[in-house]
Amino acid sequence: MFSKRSVITYVIAFILILLLNFLLPRMMPGDPLTAIYGDEALVAMTPELEAELVERFALDHPLWQQLGAYFVALFQGELGYSYYYNAPVLSVILGRLPWTLLLVGTSLLLSTILGIVLGIESGWRRGSRTDRTLLAGLMSLNGFPDFFLGMLLLIAFGVILGVFPLAGALTPYSGLSGLALLLDVLRHLFLPVAALTLAHLGDSYLLTRNTMITVLKEPYMLTAKAKGLSQRLLKYRHAGRNSMLPVVTRTGIWMGRVVTGTLFVELVFAYPGVGYLTYEALLARDYPIIQGVFLMVAISVLVVNFLIDLSYPKLDPRVSYAY
Amino acid sequence: MHIDLKREIKESGPGKTGLIILLLMITVALAAPILAPYDPYQQSTASLLSPSWSHWLGTNHVGQDIWSRLVFGARTSLLVGFGVGILATLLGTVFGVSAALVGGLYEKVVMRIVDAFIVIPMIIVIILISAYIRPGILTLILLLSLLSWQGGARIMRAQALSLKERGHVAAAKSFGANRFYLAWRHIVPDLGPILLVEFIYGVRRAVFMEAGLAFLGISDPTVVSWGMMMRDALSFSYLNVWQWWLVPTGVALSLIIIGLTFIGHAAEPVIEPRLRGVGIA
Numbered sequence: 001m002f003s004k005r006s007v008i009t010y011v012i013a014f015i016l017i018l019l020l021n022f023l024l025p026r027m028m029p030g031d032p033l034t035a036i037y038g039d040e041a042l043v044a045m046t047p048e049l050e051a052e053l054v055e056r057f058a059l060d061h062p063l064w065q066q067l068g069a070y071f072v073a074l075f076q077g078e079l080g081y082s083y084y085y086n087a088p089v090l091s092v093i094l095g096r097l098p099w100t101l102l103l104v105g106t107s108l109l110l111s112t113i114l115g116i117v118l119g120i121e122s123g124w125r126r127g128s129r130t131d132r133t134l135l136a137g138l139m140s141l142n143g144f145p146d147f148f149l150g151m152l153l154l155i156a157f158g159v160i161l162g163v164f165p166l167a168g169a170l171t172p173y174s175g176l177s178g179l180a181l182l183l184d185v186l187r188h189l190f191l192p193v194a195a196l197t198l199a200h201l202g203d204s205y206l207l208t209r210n211t212m213i214t215v216l217k218e219p220y221m222l223t224a225k226a227k228g229l230s231q232r233l234l235k236y237r238h239a240g241r242n243s244m245l246p247v248v249t250r251t252g253i254w255m256g257r258v259v260t261g262t263l264f265v266e267l268v269f270a271y272p273g274v275g276y277l278t279y280e281a282l283l284a285r286d287y288p289i290i291q292g293v294f295l296m297v298a299i300s301v302l303v304v305n306f307l308i309d310l311s312y313p314k315l316d317p318r319v320s321y322a323y
Numbered sequence: 324m325h326i327d328l329k330r331e332i333k334e335s336g337p338g339k340t341g342l343i344i345l346l347l348m349i350t351v352a353l354a355a356p357i358l359a360p361y362d363p364y365q366q367s368t369a370s371l372l373s374p375s376w377s378h379w380l381g382t383n384h385v386g387q388d389i390w391s392r393l394v395f396g397a398r399t400s401l402l403v404g405f406g407v408g409i410l411a412t413l414l415g416t417v418f419g420v421s422a423a424l425v426g427g428l429y430e431k432v433v434m435r436i437v438d439a440f441i442v443i444p445m446i447i448v449i450i451l452i453s454a455y456i457r458p459g460i461l462t463l464i465l466l467l468s469l470l471s472w473q474g475g476a477r478i479m480r481a482q483a484l485s486l487k488e489r490g491h492v493a494a495a496k497s498f499g500a501n502r503f504y505l506a507w508r509h510i511v512p513d514l515g516p517i518l519l520v521e522f523i524y525g526v527r528r529a530v531f532m533e534a535g536l537a538f539l540g541i542s543d544p545t546v547v548s549w550g551m552m553m554r555d556a557l558s559f560s561y562l563n564v565w566q567w568w569l570v571p572t573g574v575a576l577s578l579i580i581i582g583l584t585f586i587g588h589a590a591e592p593v594i595e596p597r598l599r600g601v602g603i604a
Contacts, residue, residue, distance in 0.1 A: 005438075012439035020448065024455055035455065136337060139588060143581030145531060147538055148573035151557060155565055206588075256444035263446075264535060268557065282454055282541055294451040301444045 006309050010302055017298045021291055022070050026063070033059070038083055038287040079295065080288035084281070089292035093274060099169050100262055100273035102189065107196035108251075108258050112204045114197070116247060119208025120240040126213050135209070142202030147264035150195035154268060157191060164191050167270035192269045196261055203254055204247050211243040218242075249312055256301040331592055338589025344582030348575075352397040359391035363547050371564060380567040383555060389568055393575060396549040399460065400530050400579060406464035407471065407529035412522045414472035419479025420510055423487060424502050434480065440473040449532065453541040460546055463536070467529050475521040482517055483510050520590045527583040534576050549576045 025035035033045075033053060054060055058069035073080075079089040118138070122131045141149075158166040165171070169188045176184050215221065216239055224238045266275030274293055281289035332338035351358060360377075367386035374381045380389035418437070422430040448470060452458075458466055483506075486492060492509050500508070536542045537550030544551070549572050556569035 008435065009438040009442065012435055013442050016439055017443060020451070024452065028455055139337070139584050140581050143584050144577045145534060145573075145580070147535070148553065148577060151553070151560070151565075151569060151573065155560060155569075159560060159565075260444060260446040263450075264538060267539070278450065279539060282450075282539060285454075287454070290451060290454045294447055297447045298443060301447075302442055305442045 006306070010306050013302055014299070017295065017302070018071075018074070021295055022067060025287060025291070026066065035287060037080070038285055038289075079292040082281075082286055082288045084284045084286040084289070089288045092289060093277065093292055093296060096272060096274045096277045099271060100259075100266070100275060103192055103196065103266070103271065103273060104255070104258050104262050106189065106193050107200065107262075108255060110193065111197045111200040111258075112247065112251065112254070115201050115204025116208050116240075116244055118201075119205045120212055120235060120243060122205070123209040123212025123216065123243065124235050124239070126209075126216075131209075134205075138202045138205050141198055142206070144199060145264070146195055146199035146261040147268050149199050150192065150265045150268035153191045153195050164188075169272050188269075188271070192265050192271050195265050195268070196258060199261060200254065200258055203250070203257070207246055207250060208243050211246050212239055215239050215242045249308060251304075251308060253305070255304050259297055259301065332586060332589045335589035337585035341582040341585030341587075341589065344578055345586065348397055348579050348582070349401060351394055352401045355394045355398055359388070359394045361388035361391040363387060363391040363395040364545075371559070371562070374567050380571060381564065383552075383568060384559065389552075389571075392547050392552060393549075393572060395547050396552060396572070397575065397579075399546055399548045400533060400576065403460060403464055403467070403533040404526040404530040404579070407467040408522045408526035410464065410468035411472040411525045411529075412475055412518055414468060415475025415521060416479050416511065416514065416518065418472065419476035420483045420506050420514070422476070423480045423483035424506055424510070430480075433476070437473040437476050440470070441477070445470050446532065446535070449536065450539065450541065453536055457541060457543065459543045463533065463542065464529075467532055471525060471528060475525070478517060478521065479514060482514055486510050486513055516590070520587060523583055523587045523590065527580055527587065530576070530579055530583070549573075 028035040033050065036057065036059075037053060056069065056073065058065045061069075077090065079093070081087075082089050082092055085092050118134060122134045125131045154166065157164045165188050169185065170176075170181075171184050171188075174184065221234070221238060224234055229238070262273065263275035263278055265271070266273045267279045270276060274297070277289065278293050280286070281293070332342060360379075365387060367382070369378075369382055370384050370386040372378055372382040372386075378388050378390065380393065383389055383392070418433050422433040449466060452466060453463075456462065487510070492505060495505060495509055533542070533548065534550035534553075537548035538554045540551075540554060542548055542551065552572045553569055553576075556565060556572065559565070560569070
């Protein structure tokens, strides 16, 4: 059964996130209007607008009333208004979201699958030359920050060889459609995805390999071997499948890491996703956008973690006894 | 805890490599004023020079000597890394061990908070906070520590819980030792190897974060940092300056992280003894 404890954990995490987002701009010295609405808002400020903005978040009232106003606005799906983009925060973020999802989804899928397969193979042959090479190689790769890997790929394949585009997600004003458009998207996607996949491959590989090594020592592996099962069955169905379990629990944490990795990689490739948006917002001190991105990223990582926690007892029935 | 951590690291090839890399970096950081021929902040009109005898790695866009900046950058990186490593491990131990020993409501509250923090993606929180306060080095160390001790606390608590039941702790208790004495004399010393593994991973995380934040441009602009150097170099990637500006900086940063990863991996059997003898060598 799913535990009550996890639910409480996520509720606390959720409240912490909201509180941080609420308190931080209001605790800043100086005018809370700037901290909440960003520098750009001051340029557009008229007395009427100011009155309206103060009114909306009850800024002239005590903190607890401000909190109330904040929650009301939030639960109406109101993430604020960016005076820099002159558009509601939600629509600015949603406009960038598909690119980030594409980037994160592809890299997470590729790095997890590749990591699991390599981890199983490596653990199966533990101590061998292949295993040692893979281990040393992937551990080193794991040490490269994703943005540095990205820059190396950018220089090698973009600048020197010139086989991939240097920036963006699409060729601007190309008027492409259909298959040509798809190819254009893939060509732009290739390097950022490669950077993220390579940088995060080590996580799932190391974990799978470690689990594989402990699983191979289990008595049931001996039984399976004694039954005369083929190597492939032993490796993938008996050992491999059990080695994947911890990987599943960590996927949520990795997703968090890949999402933040995307922030950096998008900046390297000027890829127009949420990460690049955050960077632009940081430069412009466009606080509504930064707060909006923070809320969306933090909450989506929470939701994914929660769903994984939910599904885990189904994958590994032993866990349900643990509660 | 019958595994000798020192031997574990020394006997593993990568463990040794990692240790050598780390010691080398620490030496460079300590000897920075000797190794650097120029003031890393001194700007000059000689900008974007190629490497030469007077400027080993050339100069950057505002005429600062890149080699000198690289050497001084090691200080920032390691200072933040070790600062956070020590502080976060300390916080993790204090909360983890006290939760295990005190128990009751206190333990529940601490562990709930720990669990909640673990599921929140840390970097995005730091980015939000940094966007408002643009932290200097000390603030950054505090901030990173406050946000990263929770994983360690969970492990320390589990260890302390099992240590608590051991004979020698029970014996000390029967002689009237109070909780503080128990924790300090009997539990914490036995946590040693695990503390070290937590510390290493804490340092690694912090080195990475410091570079990342500087790369995003939300660190103190007056302190030389590898992340910031890479960010500056990136905007000149169409020139050939990346060869002596971007690559050495990125390699230095990666080397520290790889070194720490190797040491951590070699020390991991402390937490999971079943992995013994199946490392790289």
